[in-house]
Amino acid sequence: MSDSFNPDAWRPAPFLPEADAHDVALVFVVAVLCFLACLTALGVIASDRAARGWTEDLTSEATVIVRPAATESPDTAAARAAEALAGAPGVLEARALERAKAEALIAPWLGANADLEDLPVPRLVVVSLDPKTPATAASLDRALKAAGVDALVDDHSMWIADIRRGADLARWFGVGVFLLIAAAAAGVVAFATRAGLASRREVVETLHLTGAEDGFIAQLFQARFARIAAVAGLFGAAGAAIMGAGLRLIGGGAGLTPVLPIHWMDLLAVLPCPLAAAVVAALAARFTAVALIREMA
Amino acid sequence: MRYGRAPETLRGLNFALGQGSFHFVTGPSGAGKSSLLKLMYLAARPSRGVVHLFGQDVATVAAHDRPFLRRRIGVVFQEFRLLDHLSAFDNVALPLRIAGRKPDTYRHDVAELLAWVGLKERMHAMPPTLAGGEKQRLAIARAVVNRPDILLADEPTGNVDHDMGLRILRLFVELNRMGTTVLIATHDQDMVARSGMPVLHLERGRLVRS
Numbered sequence: 001m002s003d004s005f006n007p008d009a010w011r012p013a014p015f016l017p018e019a020d021a022h023d024v025a026l027v028f029v030v031a032v033l034c035f036l037a038c039l040t041a042l043g044v045i046a047s048d049r050a051a052r053g054w055t056e057d058l059t060s061e062a063t064v065i066v067r068p069a070a071t072e073s074p075d076t077a078a079a080r081a082a083e084a085l086a087g088a089p090g091v092l093e094a095r096a097l098e099r100a101k102a103e104a105l106i107a108p109w110l111g112a113n114a115d116l117e118d119l120p121v122p123r124l125v126v127v128s129l130d131p132k133t134p135a136t137a138a139s140l141d142r143a144l145k146a147a148g149v150d151a152l153v154d155d156h157s158m159w160i161a162d163i164r165r166g167a168d169l170a171r172w173f174g175v176g177v178f179l180l181i182a183a184a185a186a187g188v189v190a191f192a193t194r195a196g197l198a199s200r201r202e203v204v205e206t207l208h209l210t211g212a213e214d215g216f217i218a219q220l221f222q223a224r225f226a227r228i229a230a231v232a233g234l235f236g237a238a239g240a241a242i243m244g245a246g247l248r249l250i251g252g253g254a255g256l257t258p259v260l261p262i263h264w265m266d267l268l269a270v271l272p273c274p275l276a277a278a279v280v281a282a283l284a285a286r287f288t289a290v291a292l293i294r295e296m297a
Numbered sequence: 298m299r300y301g302r303a304p305e306t307l308r309g310l311n312f313a314l315g316q317g318s319f320h321f322v323t324g325p326s327g328a329g330k331s332s333l334l335k336l337m338y339l340a341a342r343p344s345r346g347v348v349h350l351f352g353q354d355v356a357t358v359a360a361h362d363r364p365f366l367r368r369r370i371g372v373v374f375q376e377f378r379l380l381d382h383l384s385a386f387d388n389v390a391l392p393l394r395i396a397g398r399k400p401d402t403y404r405h406d407v408a409e410l411l412a413w414v415g416l417k418e419r420m421h422a423m424p425p426t427l428a429g430g431e432k433q434r435l436a437i438a439r440a441v442v443n444r445p446d447i448l449l450a451d452e453p454t455g456n457v458d459h460d461m462g463l464r465i466l467r468l469f470v471e472l473n474r475m476g477t478t479v480l481i482a483t484h485d486q487d488m489v490a491r492s493g494m495p496v497l498h499l500e501r502g503r504l505v506r507s
Contacts, residue, residue, distance in 0.1 A: 005420040007408040010386060012394055017382040206378045209340060211368035212395045213361070294360075 034236025044174030051167030078123035084147030090135030218289035225285035233277030237270040324499035330482035371445030
């Protein structure tokens, strides 16, 4: 009984029924999709960082394989090459690797029991390049030729190209997965909007016949599903951030593996997720609602 | 007018309602009374023929203008069409909210109207808890709250007692005096006779008397 009803205290109720039995299922599905999207984003960021690190390592060094002349020992040739390169522009340091280190480098391919004594193991010179104005393979080659050393310069460009190609692939793969997940989320929301409109058909018809515009009714559904998706996005993003933090804690400074070095700042990447989920859901709900309301009309 | 491939439910109808007029539509069940009202409150389109409303052919009204046309029409639906998740007060306030009015401009009018139709004690009751007659009065209050230019009522006194029926009729007459065109579809011959208003009589979708 409402003899205590006070019109001055009345506040308009929402036009649509607030709760729906399907809401929990929708929140769960969208939260899982958001979780996967955030993990994809973290994976792309981490793999990109790893690729950049490897590229920097490789571009900061060059390797010179020395081919000693018949008249001098391999160690002497390597020492001469190192001396010639140390003074070249764009070189910070050049040092010849001892035979033991060179053998250690090829040991994994020949096995632990291989007798390397009689093998003509090539001597290597490791050249540290100036990161600001690094020497090119051609300038190193010229310096070696000027010193009369026969050698092959490897500036790692082949490996760098492979790593960059791999990083680009990983990035595009991540973007593709991200878009796929966004499309799946939009599909789920469109389906939920359709179901929501069907279950509220009478409400929609009454609003319509009372003079509500199509856009006004669509806006009700748009706002409702945007709100649900934002909550789901929050759960998904929080889940992904917790998992990212866990990987960071387990893996230490380098992350869980050298391939995926996660930094604390990377976890900020999940922050836009609730907003992005809300925008995708709002757009999907609006397009679906407008189309269905026109069908009903 | 026809539903799908069914035979025409209305045909050969030709009449005009003057601005500020008051008419009843009578006829046996299935004569087409509700279909006629549906055409007039823009819930259906004629399969042939023309419906003019406020001087416009409704078939030529742009989709984005139809809601504004509907806001000028108050409808008492036979099945009430109350929103079960809204209180009685919210249901009556609905057309005003949709029209974009601020709550402070109508909250006391809504309360007064609900009191007038005998629902003063049921303002925040939800429709599923209301009796049939209470729902009907609520539906009537919602239809008239916006002082529409046309009031279309489909069996508005079917679920109320004689005294309340008279009270509702007085409300319609009062609205009509203020300029609202009223068209009431009814089986209630007593109400028709008591009002002395003109009658459009339908049989099998045709207008047989007016």
